[in-house]
Amino acid sequence: MRLGWGARTTAPTAQEKASTDATSDSERLLFGGPLRYDTGWAKHEEAALELDFRAMVRRFPALIASSLRLAWGADRQAARVMVSAELGRGLAQAVSLLAVNSVLGRLMGDAPMEERLRQAVPALITVACVLSVSALLRSASLYATGRLEPKVERVATEQYLERAASVELAAIEDDAFHKLLDTAQYGAASARRMVSLATRVMNAGISLVAAAGVLTVLHPLLLPLLVTMTLPSAWSALTNARRRYRSFHAWVQHARAGRLLSSLLTEARAAPEIRVHGVGPFLLRHFRAMSQSAETEQTRLARLAAGTSLVAAAWTGIATAAAYTTLGALLLTGAMSLAVAGTAVIAIRTGSANLNTLVLEVTELHENALFVGDLERMHKEASNRTVPVGGTELPAEPREIRFEKVTFRYPKSAKERPALDDITLSIPMGKIIALVGENGSGKTTLVKLLAGLYAPQQGTIWWDDVDTAGADRQQLAERIAMLAQDFKRWPFTAKVNIAIGRPSAELTEERLARSVGEAGAGEVVADLPHGLETLLVRVFTGGHELSGGQWQRLGIARAAYRRGGILIVDEPTAALDARAELEVFDRIRALAGSGQTVILITHRLASVRHADLVHVLQGGRLVESGSPQELLDSGGVYAELYGLQAQQFARDAVTE
């Protein structure tokens, strides 16, 4: 059985394994179709292609600058210490190399040994001082980096979460944007790694310049030898990093699906069905298959990496032998003195170690920068899709909200018919307006448009004479309290679950008690072991679980606490018993009596009889509008649905 999200449960084919450009193939397999995204994906491909030497050299200054910017933004003082300590260490290495050269030169001179030793003492003292300073600088840099890293990660994570929370609902529901969110979440950890990598790169770079300078002074042939020795490991590191990055992007959705499966297996809400329906082995089987195919990919990468590093090691061996043979030849022919050759060996060893570190760390820096690049792309995409700030003022006390020829189709919806089709209707303020219609007729969609969560593709939503298309969205949201069908059951205390209706308001006992009273949630709260302070999530110590109906009461209390001028309630009584249902409708009526506009979506038509106005939707179109009595008298869709429910009651009464 397929799980529907296109999760990959098969190992990659031989053809895929062979393909270094496996990204698009894997992606096609993952989603069961050709790519059709215009954001995120194609750009990652370009980024992966940029992981070559030229691009790396070109981007090197920008990479260092971006790491420093991150560090600077997180903690200026620590950033200052880190940069100065690393610059100091590089300089110390150059000085110590020159001092070593001087020590060797003195020791290998023609004077008597005692004289030679005495001459070498100042240089030896210089070496000792420089090494001590270098050690001090190293610990200063370690401290500063350790202080910076978590801060950089926190700042980057905060920015990520802030951006993700500020985008339009349509973006959150968009699979392409979700994929970008997925890949970008690794950006914060990469930003953290970039800080220490950048310091090490700076340090290795300065040391390398020092070693290269000394080598060039000693003999012009030594520098090219050093470079030749290091090239193979550079190639190997780059090739492997490139493969890893491509693989990551090809498999990111797969990894998310795997995490989702494993969380389903441990989730409390899924637990009853897992046990009664025996879903556990089914989910486990899929999880295993997915993990195994991911393992196969890891094995493929490991095999390729092993091969690449073996080739690189062979090259390095040959280049090293060539370097030392050249050095030997220079010595034999008398083109180089023994003292110079000794310093050259030290410089070659230091230089090649530095160059190796440099190449490996620049590659790693670059690889991490690509992930930080994903984060930056997400920031950019999110700012294009963020809920706009500011706009036209809405009337303080509107008389009416009017939908005029409103048509709305969900983005990427495969359906032929729009969810709302040419809707024109009125919502008078201060009244109870009921939206009625069969499942999927568009009621929830309509209130989401009203709340500004989506914008219509055609038509206008007016607040008196203000077009909401250009209205201040924040102001619009301020006016609305929404109790959605699947409202969030926050894993916090009962008190927070109510007060979260308006987190910006000062939390007062009086406001809380009033909302609890209005929602008829007093009994629910009284039954809780710690009253309003009870934690409403059972998987934590002291946590408590509410029934569906009890949750619904708290949801109504939350909506009442918000005190928006327009209260939208979507199926408020679905989980309530008959008595509670009557009571809730009484309370909703009372809210409307106090001047609040109530927009009520319900399938319980008997409860609609107190509404001032009923709009009946069918297949996304408005088919009837009027008072409940008018609609009953007209004998249309409402009357038919009402009749069906009434008949059911009558039949049940007779059967009993």
Ligand SMILES: Nc1ncnc2c1ncn2[C@@H]1O[C@H](COP(=O)(O)OP(=O)(O)OP(=O)(O)O)[C@@H](O)[C@H]1O
């Ligand atoms: N987020 C979404 N993305 C794509 N299509 C959606 C989305 N939400 C709803 N739809 C589709 O839009 C249509 C209207 O759905 P809506 O939820 O507005 O109906 P409803 O009248 O509230 O139904 P119900 O009585 O079952 O709650 C349905 O065909 C549904 O499949």
